[in-house]
Amino acid sequence: MSPSLHTGFFEDEHDLLSAAKECRERGIPVVDVVSPFPIHGLDDVLGIRPSRLAWVTFLMGAAGLAFGFGLQYWTAAFDWPLNVGGKPLDSLPAFIPVAFELTILFAGVSTVVALLLRSKLWPSKQVPSGLESTTDDQHALILAQADAAFEDSDFTELFERHGAINSQRETEATR
Amino acid sequence: MVDATLEVPLITGDLVPADVTRDVCSPLEGKPTGLWYAGFCLALVALAIGGTAVLYQVSTGIGTWGLNRTVGWGFDITNFVFWVGIGHAGTLISAVLLLFRQKWRTSINRSAEAMTIFAVICAGIYPFIHMGRPWLAHWVFPYPNARGPLWVNFRSALLWDVFAIGTYFTISLLFWYVGLIPDLATVRDRAKGVRKKIFNLLSFGWRGTARTWSRYETACVLLAALATPLVVSVHSVVSSDFATAVIPGWHATVFPPYFVIGAVFSGFAMVLTLMLVARKTMRFENYITMRHIHAICKVVTFTGSIVGLAYMTEFFIAWYSGSQYELFIFKNRMGGPFAWAYWTMFSCNVIAPQLFWFRKVRNNLLLIFLLSLVVNVGMWFERFVIIVTSLHRDFLPSSWSGYTPTLIEVGSLVFGFGLFFTLFLLFCRFVPMIAMFEVKPLLGKRKRELQQTNREVA
Numbered sequence: 334m335s336p337s338l339h340t341g342f343f344e345d346e347h348d349l350l351s352a353a354k355e356c357r358e359r360g361i362p363v364v365d366v367v368s369p370f371p372i373h374g375l376d377d378v379l380g381i382r383p384s385r386l387a388w389v390t391f392l393m394g395a396a397g398l399a400f401g402f403g404l405q406y407w408t409a410a411f412d413w414p415l416n417v418g419g420k421p422l423d424s425l426p427a428f429i430p431v432a433f434e435l436t437i438l439f440a441g442v443s444t445v446v447a448l449l450l451r452s453k454l455w456p457s458k459q460v461p462s463g464l465e466s467t468t469d470d471q472h473a474l475i476l477a478q479a480d481a482a483f484e485d486s487d488f489t490e491l492f493e494r495h496g497a498i499n500s501q502r503e504t505e506a507t508r
Numbered sequence: 509m510v511d512a513t514l515e516v517p518l519i520t521g522d523l524v525p526a527d528v529t530r531d532v533c534s535p536l537e538g539k540p541t542g543l544w545y546a547g548f549c550l551a552l553v554a555l556a557i558g559g560t561a562v563l564y565q566v567s568t569g570i571g572t573w574g575l576n577r578t579v580g581w582g583f584d585i586t587n588f589v590f591w592v593g594i595g596h597a598g599t600l601i602s603a604v605l606l607l608f609r610q611k612w613r614t615s616i617n618r619s620a621e622a623m624t625i626f627a628v629i630c631a632g633i634y635p636f637i638h639m640g641r642p643w644l645a646h647w648v649f650p651y652p653n654a655r656g657p658l659w660v661n662f663r664s665a666l667l668w669d670v671f672a673i674g675t676y677f678t679i680s681l682l683f684w685y686v687g688l689i690p691d692l693a694t695v696r697d698r699a700k701g702v703r704k705k706i707f708n709l710l711s712f713g714w715r716g717t718a719r720t721w722s723r724y725e726t727a728c729v730l731l732a733a734l735a736t737p738l739v740v741s742v743h744s745v746v747s748s749d750f751a752t753a754v755i756p757g758w759h760a761t762v763f764p765p766y767f768v769i770g771a772v773f774s775g776f777a778m779v780l781t782l783m784l785v786a787r788k789t790m791r792f793e794n795y796i797t798m799r800h801i802h803a804i805c806k807v808v809t810f811t812g813s814i815v816g817l818a819y820m821t822e823f824f825i826a827w828y829s830g831s832q833y834e835l836f837i838f839k840n841r842m843g844g845p846f847a848w849a850y851w852t853m854f855s856c857n858v859i860a861p862q863l864f865w866f867r868k869v870r871n872n873l874l875l876i877f878l879l880s881l882v883v884n885v886g887m888w889f890e891r892f893v894i895i896v897t898s899l900h901r902d903f904l905p906s907s908w909s910g911y912t913p914t915l916i917e918v919g920s921l922v923f924g925f926g927l928f929f930t931l932f933l934l935f936c937r938f939v940p941m942i943a944m945f946e947v948k949p950l951l952g953k954r955k956r957e958l959q960q961t962n963r964e965v966a
Contacts, residue, residue: 367716368718369690369945370716371721372718381719384726384727408650408659430672435671440734441731442678445682445686445727453713455712455713456712457713458708460693460714465698468690468714469694470948
């Protein structure tokens with residue numbers, strides 16, 4: 334049997350934040366937080382490390398830049414050298430705009446693709462029911478029962494003390 | 509109750525997050541108003557009339573336009589530059605103001621970005637139909653073809669346009685859609701039946717877990733950081749279409765910054781036009797407040813003043829350069845056959861926005877609306893003046909000519925506006941017009957500020 338999950342619903346994100354802090358101090362595992370907007374300061378409490386998406390952006394941007402210059406240089410100076418108004422075949426300054434645009438294009442598209450892949454988001458992906466209010470105005474703090482001594486009523490008490498408006502218990506993982 | 513700050517709140521009406529969801533989703537869930545139907549019909553009529561003209565031109569040929577050997581660019585490129593320019597304000601609001609942490613952007617960024625996308629679509633139409641044989645449009649892309657392979661000329665500013673506009677459209681669309689995902693999830697969770705299925709498809713299974721939000725915010729900042737230099741590059745490249753040519757009146761190094769600021773100017777004027785209509789018809793007065801409108805008015809005055817400075821710099825340099833051709837062109841602009849266009853441009857762009865210095869003007873919504881239209885007329889004429897007056901007097905006096913647009917050309921102008929407003933009105937009806945997840949955190953802050961103040965007073 335999977336450990337039971339306890340979800341507390343909060344209207345103010347700061348109440349949730351203080352509840353999450355207490356959980357961290359007392360060693361109660363926080364399974365997840367689901368909220369209608371990003372809660373600032375939560376990453377530190379939950380120990381979420383900064384995203385490494387910027388690396389994808391940087392590397393793919395560099396790839397775009399290399400591809401941009403490579404494509405222009407190869408087509409204009411090697412594959413079919415064409416004399417345009419007596420300009421040199423490797424007209425580097427004239428190649429900057431297109432190389433720049435391709436840098437941005439590669440970096441931007443791959444950032445979005447990486448975000449979707451890493452967050453496992455895709456069209457028509459099904460979402461578990463029961464948390465509909467978290468896309469409206471409620472923030473859900475989902476805790477797992479790791480210690481048998483910490484009973485259901487203790488969870489309810491913890492949520493209420495921090496100003497939760499509602500709480501529920503589940504055995505099935507909502508994730 | 510004492511207000512903690514002298515600052516006017518960004519969102520008025522003491523709303524709670526649930527109110528935001530309800531207010532923003534209600535246009536999607538209810539029946540549209542009569543005003544919406546009236547606007548939509550008008551836009552469709554414009555689209556149909558313009559579409560007929562465009563179809564006739566494409567099937568018959570470029571000869572249906574009033575262009576001649578001397579004036580090879582007219583309404584087509586004017587419309588192209590005009591619409592690309594309109595788009596720039598959307599990116600500026602969503603990307604640049606995000607990087608500068610300007611919170612007032614949150615009420616208007618969604619619709620300004622939509623405006624960008626639709627404006628870039630409209631802009632793309634004109635070079636496309638100007639090709640004369642648009643069915644060969646794929647020739648502008650460098651792909652291994654059976655003609656050699658004959659590659660495109662990467663040294664041409666016109667080709668840079670293909671890459672600049674293409675990238676701009678793609679990145680703007682992605683940025684806009686990524687920004688929409690959490691709000692589409694909100695709509696999904698309120699919907700039933702087929703609507704739920706559709707929004708489930710569109711919202712990518714978004715839940716809003718802490719880890720996803722963290723990653724999501726990083727991605728948004730990265731996209732903003734990419735879009736900011738991109739938007740500057742786009743109109744710089746567009747201006748290179750002119751600046752890299754040796755035509756007097758075009759061959760100027762001031763063109764890239766002059767075009768970019770002009771684009772921001774016209775775009776903000778269009779944002780003002782659309783927002784004033786949206787807040788009235790969609791009842792978004794609590795979201796798009798006088799504070800937002802004042803801020804946009806100030807941006808319009810600021811950018812309008814820079815545009816005025818650019819006009820005068822151009823004229824000064826024409827005299828200072830000692831080039832008789834340059835000076836001739838500028839004298840001709842002010843007193844030649846197109847002087848009426850020049851003075852329309854000057855009064856609409858340089859003089860009219862200065863009225864926003866007066867608080868009384870900034871508080872008069874009808875006047876703001878009219879002035880925003882005036883600026884857009886002026887900015888359309890700016891492109892017309894730059895293109896047509898520079899071309900119609902060639903180096904050889906025997907090549908001098910005039911230019912009169914045909915009805916078909918006017919039809920292509922109507923087509924752009926028809927398409928733009930059709931798309932925008934559909935957007936108002938089917939997409940959450942205000943970024944709910946960005947507005948909601950602002951409310952809490954307001955609420956806490958008030959509670960804090962009340963406690964202190966007590």
